[in-house]
Amino acid sequence: MSDSAADPKGTGGTGKKPRSPAGSMKLAEIAAIAGVSEATVSRVLNRKYGVAQRTREQVEEALRAVGYERGTKGEVVLILVPGLNEAFFADVCDAIERALSPQSLRAVICPVYPGSVFERDYVEALMDMGIAAAVFLSSSNTMRNSDPVAHQLLESRGIPYISVNGGFADSAVPVVSTDDWQAAELSVAHLYDLGHRRIGLTAGPVGNIPADRRVEGFLNAMDARGLSDAEDLVVRHFYSLEGGRHAADELLSLGVTAIIASSDDMALGAYRAITRRGLRVPEDVSVIGYNDSYMLEFTDPALTSVRQPIERIADFCARTLMTMVQNRPVHTDEVLVEPELRVRASTAVARE
Structure with a gap:
């Protein structure tokens, strides 16, 4: 008996309809289901800017409807941060996560002591999962003469990364810092x-x-x-x-x-x-x-x-990471963003 006779519906013997591979459906079919243009579907699949969040969600729903599911590989952005006890770091991580989410990228936050062996261990472990990029958020990038292993591992695999509030002296990568x-x-x-x-x-x-x-x-x-x-x-x-x-x-x-x-x-x-x-x-x-x-x-x-300026830092990170993930050139000069003095009740005229 031939395979086709044993499995007339072409289910591969599983009794289930096989999932369509990523490239087997035409963009036109997905576009028709989502009610958008083929160009929009292409932009969503390639995580490009210029697509409204609601439109992006419609395309993602259409992809799921036809049986195409994105895997996590290549969608994870590693954020190395010196703990979340201080509200600032928690707020920045949250802002970066929100900025990345519409582009179908997911942040994994790893609290580490800057330059420690744990930083290197996180990079090694998650690098093997196929991370898309990494962010050094006031981590070893803030320390002069820090152990370079973590960012050198990323470079050895061609994984893009950026630094916040200080950069590595031996690396030409994007840096955004508060002035x-x-x-x-x-x-x-x-x-x-x-x-x-x-x-x-x-x-x-x-x-x-x-x-x-x-x-x-x-x-x-x-x-x-x-x-x-x-x-x-x-x-x-x-x-x-x-x-x-x-x-x-x-x-x-x-x-x-x-x-x-x-x-x-x-x-x-x-x-x-x-x-x-x-x-x-x-x-x-x-x-x-x-x-x-x-x-x-x-x-x-x-x-x-x-x-x-948390929002500006997060926006820079998201836009720059997307550009790097798409293998497009980026500027590596350090970008300084302006801080703001919030005057409250703890300062007053000097006593005489």
Whole structure:
């Protein structure tokens, strides 16, 4: 008995109609089911821009209706981030995920200590799954002389990646960063206008690219206003509540009337150091944070903070990743996006 006689319906002996391979149906048939043009179907299949989300959903529904399902291989974007405890990183990951979703790309978020073996392990494991691209979000890309293995592994497989808030010195890949020099200028200018002259900075560790840039911007801003002792008013510590508290303690001993912190956690640590000395924010000491989130409205007092432009960062990441996934050329010059000072209740006129 021939195979066709044993299986007259051509089901391959399974009793089920075989799924159409990706290229077996004509674009015209899928377009007719979705009620769109063939060009639109093509754009959806190739994850190109210029298709409204609702239209894209119609095409995806038509593809499912004819039995064509996208696999996860080649659709995953790996995001390497130094934890999600700080609201800023959670917000950026969420924004990138929302920006990628209409293009049928899925974000996998991997919290890692920057430059650690876990970063390399995540890259190795997910690379074998066939990831489409990767994002270094304030990960090893923010550390000078960090272990290059993670991004070199991606390069060895031809997997595109981008960096946020600092790039790798040995790689010509797209980088988008908040302008940390401008962030420092905004903070110093605000406090100077309030009459503060003894302004201190609690900065991140030496060798951390954003921290080094904020220190440079702080010194430039202070020097431009004739405040020449600024180098003595910079204390480096970890980006944490305790790091901010210890750094603020040192600055308070130097008689500062205002503190610029390099993260909101460090700023809240400064709150603790100030109140433990019997002082008040902002009556005795003004405080400015960095990153900004809606939760700062509920601190006591509400924290003035420099906001990183999350939506613009996420949009840049999504558009650039799509261009790279489609093997089209991209600019590799670092793009700096403007921060914004959100003034709340933690800064006031300097005491006389």
